[in-house]
Each structure stands twice: as structure tokens, then as C-alpha cells.
Amino acid sequence: MKKAVLFCTCCGTISATLPPDRLRDALGARLLSAYGKEGPQPACEEFYACSMLCRREESEAALNSVLASGAEAVLAAGCSLSARGFETMKFLGGSTLAEWADIREACAWIHEDAPDGALRKAADILCMGLAALERRAAVAEKPPPCDFPTGEVLVIGGGPAGLACAGALGKMGVRAVLAERRAALGGMLTQLGLLFPRFISGPELAEELIRDVKHIGVQVLPKTTVSGVQPVPGGYRAVLNGKNGEEERRFDAVVLAAGALPVLPRGLYRYGELTGVLSQLELETSLGRVESGQKEALALPRQAVFLQCVAARDENNPYCSAVCCPTSLKNAIRLRSLRPDGSVTVVHRNIATPGKHLEALYRRATASGVLLRSHDPAVTPECLGTERVEGLRFRDALNGEDTVLPADAVVCSTPLKPLPDTLKLAGSLGLRTDGMGFACAREPVQPVSPSGAGIFICGAARWPATVEHCLEQGRAAAAKAAAYMRGIGSCSGDSRCLPVVPQTFWELMPDSACRLPSAEVNGEKCSRCGRCAAVCPYGACFLPEDAGMRVDARKCARCGSCAAVCPTGAASLPGETVAVLRARIKEALSR
Template identity: 35%
Template sequence: MPKTRVGVFVCHCGNNIGGVVRVPEVVEYARTLPNVACVEDNLYTCSEEGLSSIREQIAEHGLNRVVVASCTPRTHEPLFREACEQAGLNKYLFEFVNIREHCSWVHMHDPAMATQKAKELVRMGVAKARFLEPQEEFESSVFPAALVIGGGVAGMTAALGLANQGIQVHLVERDQELGGLIREVRTLFPAGQATEEVLQPLAEQVRNHRQITVHLGSEVEDVGGFIGDFDVAVKADGQVNNLKVGAVIVATGAEELKPTGLYRYSELGNVVTQLEFEERFKRGADVPRDVVIINCVGARIPERTYCGRFCCTTAIKNAIWIKEREPEASVFVLHRDVMAYGVQIEESYRRAMELGVRFLRYDPENPPQILGDGRAEAVRVQHQLMGKEIVLPAELVVLTTPLVARDDNPRLSKMLKVPLGGEGFFLEAHLKLRPIEFSTDGVYVCGSARYPANIPESVSQAYASAAKASIPIREGVVRAEAITALCDERTCSACGNCVEVCPFGAVELQEGRFGRTAQVNPAQCKGCGCCVAACPSGAMQQSGFNDRQLLSMIGALAEEMTGGVGE
């Protein structure tokens, strides 16, 4: 057997790791570890430069194990494994050490401790890597259908994106109608086009597509299984319908914040949100003469730190709408900053000012006051340029609030085993590189379920998620990670503990060459390793997580303590 030769690559991740962990010290330390044949540091190991360096070092030093100390295997393991494979090294001879999420980012104020921890994590990783073995992957088939949860613009677009490739789609919508939140909006930015003109043709295409089954008035009750083989229970009118799909797209959108307690909302009838304003004029109410719009209500505050992204656009759109119908109306927009990004929004901002809409900045420390008894009559605000308080007459006060995550998100997140961020929106696998995917394979996200998204953004995210979801479906097979359990028949005593604990019925006692022993069916094994922990003789092992590998990590961590020497 060839000598074990481990290559260690320590990533600076720009300043993300290197700004806290003293990477050169970790590199020097790694050189002292047994079986380590080469160590280098990279500014970004995941860059093409870093990856080609891994490939080169494998060839130059005859490496047969590779350890990368950088970020998290949940996002970057496939990339480094691929680099190993390209250099002719079985990808299961790669080991990941997380010194960013679990180290530099959480110990930013203690470089000494963080460096010490990084060294120990590298030592543990090298210890495990020495016992890694090459593995072959098992292929399983993908059920050629997809589930899209949510029938708004994002969900409908994603469904069409899949269906137009010939993939069968189940579109589940909670309401009795397709369209989502945007149905409540009267006209669309920037052309003032009626919402139905955009929405109706889209919904029509979805309803008439023979590859799409629309489940209206329905909710997803339960999701089980894995990429390629999800079992979904959809409930409508108390009836549960069981579906089988290969991939899932989350397009459940968001809802408008109802700012109870702010600016006397819900106390005064003429203080309304932007969506309520839309609703009023859909019903044909008279256009008011004095309107004050207040932006950033319930947004960019300590409890809700994010910017609603298109609230400013909404305020501009509705201010223009009023001025076009009632040129004499006085329309004030009280804002903290106007986020008129991009060409069209900036142009509309200018047009609103030309039409006579007045934009006034307010100080969040000294916010506008709504005056009036029983109904809002005026708004008092500190005019920052004049340096004095002014009183604006108000027939109607419109509060611009951000979209907020749906209450239902935690339930869905648990079912799909995907995370939510601090604000309750679905959290993508990677902010920059995997914006519509989750770490859980086969589940994707688009639209405002992830973060407030306007129509063009929702549409492009929907295209992206449909493209991503179609990859496993069109390939027809997914290769399961080779981390399944395996029984050593020579030491198995056929006690059957493993059969008892396996949640998937993947282990059976069968007659074989060594008499009656446990046998694992790799097609059914999902690689949890429960049977391994239950095995009293150590006959059952899990590839990539066997006892020898894990005990060597524990040993490597304890080494220093038993020696009693610091570093």
C-alpha cells in the first residue's frame, strides 16, 4: 500500500479567515503533523487559482489525501471534491475543516484562541483524513415531477419554466385563485399598467398547461424523502392528496407589514398602508386632495433592520398616480432616504418631483406626528432644512411598510429541512454563489419567500430555480453520497440491533458466506449511521464516518491535553 501523503490547504478567505486566524502559524503547525507531505495557504482556495493549486500539488507531491481548511462543507465540499477528482484522486479522500463559520467569524475578538482552535481543527481533520478510503457512489433514480409551493408571480413562472421543458409540475396555492400578493395591487410600476394585464395571461398559461396540475385552496401538509424521491401530502378541504416529486420549489412569497401601534394605524380610519390605499382606489374611491405618505414605517429599525427594497418605488408610483389624477392635490412623501436605484426608478423619482410631489426627509429620532381626533387631519414634521416644525394638512395618510415573512414559514422550513434567516425569510445556501438553492439537495427558492422581490426579480429568480430544479429531473439519476453503512460479516453476531434501529428498513439479517449476518441495501440506506452506533461488535460501519476515523479525531483533539503541553 502506498504511503499516506496528506496535502493541507489553508484558506485566508480574503480577510474573512486571515483577518482573525493567524494563517501562517496554522500552516507552520500543519507541517509538523504526521503524514503531511505538503502545506500551503491560499488567498481563496475556492478560486480557480486555489483549485488548480490543489490539482498541481496532488500531482507534484503524490498526495493521496487532501484537507482544505476554509469554510463549510455544506456549501463548498462539492467544489473541492471535484478538484480532487480532476487530479485523479477519489473524491472521498478529501476532508473539510471549517475554520471560518466555526472559528474566525465567531471568535473575531480573540485571534489567539481562534488560531489555537484552527490548529486543533486542522489536526483533527488530518487525523481523520489519514483513515479515509476511496468510495464508489450509488445511483438512484429521480421521479420526473416537481412541486411548486405558491401560485404568485414567482411560483407561476417557475412552474412554467419546468413545464415548458416537459416536466410534470404540481402547483400548490393556498388561495382559491392564482396570483398571490400582487393581485391586491392596482397598477404596476413604472408604466402604470393594470396588474391584470400582466397577471391574467400568466395565470391563463399556467391553468391551460397540460404539464401543470394546479391545486387551489390547498396547503402542503407534509414533506418526506430526499432529492429525487419526495413524498408530499397536499391537503384541500380536509382531503389529503399524496404526490411524488423529484424536486421542490418554495415560492410562498411574503405579506405586507400591518404597522399596528405606529402612526396611530388601526386607531384612525384614514391612516392606511400602501396595499390598503391600492384597495381603496380599486373600489373607485375619490382621489383625496391632501395626502401624506410616510416611508420606512416599521423598516430599518432595530426590530426589523432590513430595507423593504421596493417600498420607495411603491410610494413614488402611488404619489405619481394621485398627481396625475388630481394635479392640484398636495402630496408629500416623508422619507429617511429615497432608494431610487436603477434607471427607471430614478426617472420616476424625478418625474414625481416635476409633477409637484414634495419629498421631505424626516429624522427617525424625531418622527412625524399624526394630528387629529377620530381621524387624521394633519401631520407635523421637523423640516430638516428649515430647522423648524411644519404642519402638513392630510386627508389621507399612507404608511409605506415593508414585506414581512409569512407566519407559516417556520412550519414549512421544518418540513423541508431548510433554514430561515433572522427575519423569518428563507435563507439561501450562499448569499452570492447559490442565491436560489438550499444546502438540502432538491429544494429551491424564488421570489419574496427569500427576501422582498419585485416582479422582474421574482421572475428571474423563478427562471433560475426552475433551471436548477430541472437538472436532477432531466438527468434522471442522482448519485447518493457514498456514506452508507456496511457490515463486516466476519464480526457480525446477527444480534439484529441494526435492523431494529434503521428508520428506512435498509438492514436485514440474511444467510451469507459467514452464516446469518446483517446486510445493508445501499439503495435504501440514507447514511444516518444509527445502526453503527447500535452495533455492539463494531461490525457495522459507515463509510466516511467510521469508528476509526471519528476516534482518530477525538484522539487528535485530546493529544495535547494528555501531553499537557501548550503550543
């Protein structure tokens, strides 16, 4: 194959150290000494110097003239890729094989004082580039295998996050299937009378979201549990247990929005033993009844104490559940307005109301007469009384004194905890979970996208979240899923001319025309040992029963793990393959 070198003098800043004619001679001498006159050398027929290759006109003119001379591949030498190189590669990449060599930052500029050594080094760099070019041309180009997409996204969980996600997907024109384990949609929303910080009704919001989802044509599967989701080539296979019995269905993408449930304060603070020790949801229900006129306000407690961080931020549940403080403040405000004759105290460790809206809720609570006391977690508070609760004893964190607050109700504010089923589902999807059982994505910049392609998480299955955050996360996951669905329709592209960039970059642009092809397995060399499937972090390697290993192009993130463990050298990455790297290194050592 005929190759040409395009040498950029960079307005003289490169050629001051590396004059073009001397470099051409050095390169020729280097090639001659390494390969002799005969051997299979990475020959270079054309050496073309120009002064500003990064200008489109100049690079196109240079490219045209070397192509006219019959060259099929081009090695461009100039500044570093992070300076103008990447831009220039795009001009050069259109019609031919191209490779970039940095001889400005990496050679001419740092070796100004030793021009002879700089010349030798530049010749080495150019030879390595030519070798890589030769090898790269030998890599056969194949379009990535792409299975027929189903065009459907499975959203697991019909709570606020799942509803927001399915609704947003529908509005973006993506077919969504919403699986909810209960008969009714809405999740926790149906149990929350009023929502902070705007004091709108939970069931009404749920109705609105459900109306949206149904109007937009989302297929809703009530009373359906998802017992497992397996990655299969081209997508995911989910096992759904619904009214038609067990059913297997294929999806292109999966959104996990399975939510979480509040822990019941069983066995704590004499809950269940004393009347008046309540869970937050029990109080929420009676507040709702009073507000709707089903019950007298007098039935509500007169001296209520909210106890925060019950069964949270301890050894069993070592996390702050984010929603309990605002929920308590909200219910404290409601209680104050329904029973102005009573008193409400919130006994807390730290009131966690970050941001603008929640902090405003905090101020509103204190303004409406809610008292806040901080307690010392070293001494466990105690509910006092026989049969009925009469008070709460705790150690005040500010003055260190033991205090007894009279109370006819102690409301235990407990954290949200993921369902055991969620953990199983996350496991079958290959999602990482933290020690508490919440699903993990890539914090902090990709909080709803775990590393697997086509899997997204949102809502309280990710981490306890307020309803507003659940809605936001649901929509954010929908945006990613919609982009992914759009991307898998057009994932092929010519990658030969693009330099190696971090794989996360390609993930950020799922449908970009310059997406690199996936890893591939040479069926003849494959011994079916299965090591690549075991090591692939993205679930992209599959071992069919009757054939060699297969790679799912949609899920492959080009991490190279398969190529690294493959004992027979069957797995490889097109583009910057092991073979290309080896060619570079061999060339560098050949002199």
C-alpha cells in the same frame, strides 16, 4: 496489485533537483527500509520517466506502456494539481486506478538548495501515494442507490414567483405541480392595480402568467395548503390539504414560493382611529377604482402624505422591505396625475430605489411634482386631528426642525412579512430561516439554492422582492430545479481517479459524469444509533425501521459528517475515505 509510477521531469525543472534514477533508488530504499523484503509493502514494479506528462499524447503513451507491462494502478508524479495535475488526471483516469503526487511545487522547486532532503521527501510523497492507491483499490465500488424518480416538482405558492417558476419548468419540459392556498392564482398581483416601474396592470400580468401555466400543462391545485414536507429517500413527501382532503404525495424536488403579506399598521399612527390614515393596499384599491371609472377622482385625497418605514427598520421588523419605497412613488405618481390640483409628499428615512429602472421611477416622481422629505427616525412622527386626519408632525432630518404637514390622508407604507405557515414549512424542509422569518439560501452566490439537494426558494418567502424580481427568482429557481431533475437521472459515475475537490463544485454540475458517489453505510457494522441522521445537514441519512442506516444518494453532498460521528466506523465516503487518508498518514510515519 501491480502499481507503476509515472514520473514527469517537467522539461528538466523537476529532474534538476530530483534526477529520475536517483529518485527511483531512493524510493526503492524507502520501501525496503519501511517493509523489509517480505512484508505487505506498497510495492512498485514499474518506474517510468517522461518529460511532459501533461501533454495528452505523452501521458497516453506512458499509460499504454505501463499497462502493457501489467500494471493495474498508476501513481503520477509531477506538478501540483492546481497547475496541470487535474488536467492530466483526466487523461490517466480512463482505464485504470490513478493517484496524483505533487513533487514539483511541493518538493523540487522549494528544495532546490537541498537536493538530498528533496530526494527523501519526494520518496516519502511517492510512498504515501502508493499506499493510498493500494487502499483505494480495496474500496469496493458500488453504484449509488437511486430510487425511482416521480419526475415531478412541487411548487408551493401561486403568486408571481410561483407562477413564473411553474411556467418556466413546464416550458423546460419538467412536470410541475402548483399548490396555492387560495381559490385563485396570482397572489399579490391580483391586488396591485398598476406595477412599477413600467406601469402595467397587475391582474393582466397575473392572467398572462396563469394562461401560460395552464397552457403548458402544469397541474394546478387551488385551495390546497401544504402542511409539511419531509425528506424521504429519493425525494420529498408532501402532505397536501386540498379538496380531496389530506393527501400524501411524493416529489423529486420542492420549490418554496410561499410569498409574504404586507403588515397592517394596526395600533400605529392612529390607524383605524382616524379616518384618512390608510394602508398602502387601501389606497391602491381606491386608485384602481378611480382609474377604472368606478369612482370620482374627487374621492381621492387632495393633500396626501406617504409615511415610509411604518413598522419596518425598527426593533420588531429590523429590515428594509425593498418594495415599499417604489410602491409609494408609483402611487404618488398615480395620485398626482389623477388629482393635479392636490399635493403629494413622501416622508421617508431613505428612499430605496436602487438600480436603473427604480431610480428612473424616483426621477419621474420628482418630475411630476411629488415632494420628498426625510424625517429623523429618533422622533416618531405623529398623525394630528380628531376623527379625520389633519396633518402629520415629524422632525426634518436635514434641518432638525419639527414640521407639520397638512394632510387629508396619511398612507402608511408597511413591510412585507412571511406567513407563519411559511416558517413551519421551512422548518419541516430543514431550511434555515433568518430572525425575520424569511427562508435562507446560500447568499450571495447561490441565492435560490439552500444546502439541501432538490430544494429551492424564490420570491418574497426568501426576501421582500418587487414583482420583477419575483419573476426573475422564479425562473432562476426553475433553471436550477430543471438541471437537478435532469441530473438525478444520471448520477452514477466512476469516481476513483478523481482527486478531492470541494463538494460545492459537484453541486454546480449535478449531472456531470464525474459526480462522486454518496456516502455509504456498512449494514453489518451499523448499530442503528441514529447519530448520522441527526447530524446530516442535507437530510440524506435515513433510518428505516427494520434495517441499518441508508443514505440517499441524490441528497448526499459528501460532507463526511456521518463518517465523522459514526461510532462503529460503518459510515464512510468512497474515494478519499478515512481509510485512504489513514493509509497515507501511516505511510508517512512508517519510516
